[in-house]
Each structure stands twice: as structure tokens, then as C-alpha cells.
Amino acid sequence: MDEFTAVLKARELVVAVNPTTIPVAVEAYASKVGAVIRVKTDLEQDEPGWSFEHGGKRFICVNAKDLEERRRFTVCHEIAHIILCLPSDHKAVPWWSYAKRSADEILCDVFAAELLLPGRLFKAVAEKEEVCFSTVTNLAARFAASLTATGSRFATVISSPCAFVLSEQGRVRYTSRSTVLREANAWIPPRAGLPRGSVSERVRAGDVCDGPEEIDAGLWFSDWERGGVLLEEARYLNRWDQTLTLLWFEDEEVPPPKRGEEEEREVEELDGILPWPGKSRRKK
Numbered sequence: 001m002d003e004f005t006a007v008l009k010a011r012e013l014v015v016a017v018n019p020t021t022i023p024v025a026v027e028a029y030a031s032k033v034g035a036v037i038r039v040k041t042d043l044e045q046d047e048p049g050w051s052f053e054h055g056g057k058r059f060i061c062v063n064a065k066d067l068e069e070r071r072r073f074t075v076c077h078e079i080a081h082i083i084l085c086l087p088s089d090h091k092a093v094p095w096w097s098y099a100k101r102s103a104d105e106i107l108c109d110v111f112a113a114e115l116l117l118p119g120r121l122f123k124a125v126a127e128k129e130e131v132c133f134s135t136v137t138n139l140a141a142r143f144a145a146s147l148t149a150t151g152s153r154f155a156t157v158i159s160s161p162c163a164f165v166l167s168e169q170g171r172v173r174y175t176s177r178s179t180v181l182r183e184a185n186a187w188i189p190p191r192a193g194l195p196r197g198s199v200s201e202r203v204r205a206g207d208v209c210d211g212p213e214e215i216d217a218g219l220w221f222s223d224w225e226r227g228g229v230l231l232e233e234a235r236y237l238n239r240w241d242q243t244l245t246l247l248w249f250e251d252e253e254v255p256p257p258k259r260g261e262e263e264e265r266e267v268e269e270l271d272g273i274l275p276w277p278g279k280s281r282r283k284k
Contacts (some may be wrong), residue, residue, distance in 0.1 A: 001084060006107040009083055010114035019118055022125070023144035026075045029115055030060060033082050037075055039064045050088060051078035058082060069144050073112055080111035098166060098173035098242075106174070109149075116145045117153040126158050131248045132212060133233040136164075147235065151244055152176040160252045163188065163220075165245040170194050170204060184254045186221045195219045200234040200245045209234050212246075217255070220247060228255035 017028050035058040049062040060078045062071040086104040129135040140150035155164035161180040175188045194201040203209045212231040218224040234245045
């Protein structure tokens with residue numbers, strides 16, 4: 001199972017349910033897959049929930065102690081396990097950790113984000129907003145989703161060159177990039193340390209980030225030869241030692257590739273032979 005397949009499966013469910021309200025009703029997704037949601041009061045603090053089948057029925061249990069956004073994500077995450085037929089690995093690492101998270105659990109997270117922030121509804125709203133962390137925060141509240149899920153979806157769906165990075169313990173664990181950045185090969189290596197001098201590194205060290213700051217694009221993107229200046233804004237989640245980073249080009253355009261010496265020689269030497277005129281001619 002790869003991420004592309006997981007995303008397609010999630011979008012198939014979204015189309016089948018056709019949500020029209022914001023925030024979307026996760027109960028409709030559960031009903032579509034034949035699952036009943038149960039809110040449990042006897043779960044541990046860091047135990048978000050699980051799903052199981054009994055007597056021919058499916059049940060999704062969520063922790064009553066969790067915030068609404070967490071319970072909603074758990075429901076969608078468990079639906080992913082059901083649809084994708086992926087085994088649960090919740091007990092191996094805490095639900096919030098990406099440091100040792102299995103590939104199957106990450107795929108279920110991606111699936112869940114697609115359900116909570118469906119492309120048609122989310123993109124229509126996100127494209128109207130300014131690219132900044134305040135927008136991500138506001139959209140998270142509006143769609144009743146986490147900052148992490150919202151930031152990831154925001155960078156994925158908008159047309160502007162934008163990236164969202166989740167780091168844990170000072171190392172990159174997950175990255176989402178807009179189509180424009182993917183096409184420009186703006187690559188952020190997984191497990192790389194937070195770049196020296198970046199806003200994210202300083203925020204993790206205790207500095208306050210009052211707003212976006214300009215940084216060299218090559219500070220984040222590996223083997224980047226286009227140059228240009230990025231805007232970077234970050235939030236540090238002390239409880240989990242996670243850093244959320246938003247990166248974007250202010251002018252909404254990726255700098256063009258630098259031309260090599262041979263490419264710069266655009267004008268060929270004159271050979272004394274005039275080119276044959278084409279069909280298109282300028283009127284006199």
C-alpha cells in the first residue's frame with residue numbers, strides 16, 4: 001500500500017458520502033462503512049481509541065477525555081484501517097509520535113486528513129486565504145481538525161508554492177508540498193535535522209516567532225540551485241517536542257532554474273544564410 005492508493009481510497013469514500021457542511025460529519029463516514037461510534041470514558045489519557053468487529057458489526061471506540069478534534073480524527077483514522085485493511089500498530093508507539101511511527105499508521109493518518117478536510121470543500125476556502133500560520137490555525141478551528149492535519153492539507157491543496165513540515169525531536173518526520181513545489185523538485189529530506197539558523201530551530205530552542213521571517217530557500221531544500229527567498233513561520237508543541245513549519249514564496253512564484261553557460265548562449269553565430277520565411281508575416 002502506498003500513499004497515492006490510500007488517498008484515492010479516501011477520496012472514493014468522500015465522493016460516496018458527499019459532505020456539504022463544515023465541519024464535515026464524521027458520523028456519515030462511519031455509517032457508510034457500517035461502523036458504530038462509541039465514546040468510552042474508561043480509556044487511558046494517551047489512548048485515543050480503536051476499532052473492532054463483533055457479531056457482524058463494526059465498532060469504533062474513541063476516548064471521551066480527548067478534545068473533539070482528536071476524537072474526530074480517531075474516527076477517520078479507524079475508518080482508514082477498515083477500508084485499507086491495514087493492521088493496527090497503536091501500542092508500538094504513542095499516537096502523537098512520528099519518530100517511530102509505522103508506514104501503515106502514517107497512511108491511515110493521511111487517509112483521515114482527506115476525510116476531515118475534503119479537497120472540494122477545503123480548497124475552495126483555503127485558496128481565498130492568505131498563506132500564513134494564522135490561516136492554518138483558523139482553518140483548523142473551522143474544520144474541527146488538528147493543526148498538523150490542517151497544515152499538511154493546506155500545503156497540499158493550494159496553488160501557491162508552499163510546504164508544511166512536521167519535525168519531532170529536532171528532525172524532519174513528515175512533509176507536504178504543493179504541486180508547484182513538487183514539480184520544482186523542492187525536496188526536504190526526511191530525518192534531516194532542523195536547518196541551522198532556521199526559524200524552526202530557533203523556536204524549538206525557546207525563541208518567540210511573532211510572524212513569518214525571510215530565509216534562503218536553500219536552507220530547507222536539498223540541492224536547491226534556483227535561489228530565492230522563502231518566508232518561514234513555525235510553532236513548537238512542547239508537550240511532544242514537535243515543530244510545525246510553514247514555508248512559502250511570498251511572490252507566489254518559484255524562482256526559475258539557473259541557466260548553465262551553454263544555455264546562456266542563445267544567439268547563434270551568423271552564417272550568412274537567411275532563414276526561409278514562414279507562413280506568418282507581419283503586415284506592413
